Amino acid sequence: MDLGIWSIFITSFLVGFSGASSPGPMLTMVLAQSSIKGWFESVKIVTGHAILEGVLVILLLLGLQPFLQNQVFLKSFSFFGSIFLFYMGIGLLISLFKNEIHVKNASPLKFPSVLGGILVSISNPYWLIWWITIGVSFLTQARNYLILGVLSFYFGHILSDYVWYAFIGLIGQGLSLPFWKRIYKVILYIASIFLIFFGGYFMRYVFLG
Numbered sequence: 150m151d152l153g154i155w156s157i158f159i160t161s162f163l164v165g166f167s168g169a170s171s172p173g174p175m176l177t178m179v180l181a182q183s184s185i186k187g188w189f190e191s192v193k194i195v196t197g198h199a200i201l202e203g204v205l206v207i208l209l210l211l212g213l214q215p216f217l218q219n220q221v222f223l224k225s226f227s228f229f230g231s232i233f234l235f236y237m238g239i240g241l242l243i244s245l246f247k248n249e250i251h252v253k254n255a256s257p258l259k260f261p262s263v264l265g266g267i268l269v270s271i272s273n274p275y276w277l278i279w280w281i282t283i284g285v286s287f288l289t290q291a292r293n294y295l296i297l298g299v300l301s302f303y304f305g306h307i308l309s310d311y312v313w314y315a316f317i318g319l320i321g322q323g324l325s326l327p328f329w330k331r332i333y334k335v336i337l338y339i340a341s342i343f344l345i346f347f348g349g350y351f352m353r354y355v356f357l358g
Contacts, residue, residue, distance in 0.1 A: 154294050158305040161287060165309035168279065174234055174347040175269050179314050181241060181340040182262060183321030184333065190262050191318025192311065197266025199307040205280055206303055209288055217281050223274055224354070230272025231352040237269075238344030245337055272347070274354050 175198065182190040208217065216222060270276055287306075291298035324333050 154297055154301045157287075157291050157294065157298055158301040161302045161305035162309045164283075164287075165306040166313060169310045169313040174272055174344060175266075175314070176317060177340050177343045177347070178237060178265065178269050179317050180321045180324075181337055181344075182265070183318035184324045184337065188315065188318035188322040191314045191321070193262035194266035194269070195307075195310050195314045197263040197268075198270045198310060199266075200263070201267045201270050202280075202307060203303065205277075205284075206288065206299065209280070209285060210292075210299070214281055214285060217277065223277060226271060226277060227274040227351050227354050230268065230270075230274075231348045233268040234272045234344050234348030234351070237265075238341045238346075238348060241337060241341035241344065245334060245341065272351055274351060 175194070179191045179194050182194065205217075287302050288299065291302040294301070324336055
C-alpha cells in the first residue's frame with residue numbers, strides 16, 4: 150500500500166484518538182451503560198457513532214458542506230440531540246431514585262445502543278463543526294488517493310473511537326464489580342448529572358449561538 154495512504158491512516162487515528170479521549174456526553178453514556186450492561190455496550194454505542202460518521206463522510210464528499218454549515222441546520226441538530234441527553238440523564242436519575250438499576254438487568258436506555266450512539270453524536274454540535282472544518286481538510290487530502298485514501302481516513306478515525314471507548318467500557322464494567330459496590334451508584338449519579346449538564350450546555354448553543 151502507498152506510504153501516503155498509510156500516513157493518512159495513522160494521522161487520522163492519532164488525531165481521532167485525541168478527540169475521542171476528550172470528556173463529553175459520549176464518554177459519559179458509554180461509562181454509564183457499560184457499568185449497567187457490560188463493556189460490549191461500548192462497542193454498540195461506537196458502532197452507531199461510526200455509522201453516522203460514515204454517512205457524514207459521504208455527504209461531505211457529495212459537496213454538502215455549505216448545507217451542513219447552515220446555522221438553522223446546526224441548531225436543529227443540536228436541539229434534538231440535547232433533548233436526547235436530557236432524556237438519558239433524567240431517565241438514569243429516576244431509575245437510581247427508584248432503585249431500579251441492577252447490573253445487566255436494567256437500563257435507562259430503552260432503545261438499541263447503536264441508535265443511542267447515533268443520537269449522542271447528534272447531541273454535540275461541536276462534533277459536526279469538527280467535521281465540516283478539520284474533517285473536510287482530512288478528506289481533501291485523502292481524496293488525492295481516491296477511494297483507498299478516503300477509506301484509510303475513515304477507518305483510521307473510527308478505529309481510535311473503538312479502541313478508546315472499549316477501554317472506557319471495561320472501566321465501566323469494572324465499576325459494577327462487588328469491590329466497587331459502594332461507589333457504583335455514586336458514579337451513575339454523577340453520570341446522570343453530567344448528561345443533563347451537557348444537554349443544557351448544548352441547548353444553550355441553540356438559543357444563544
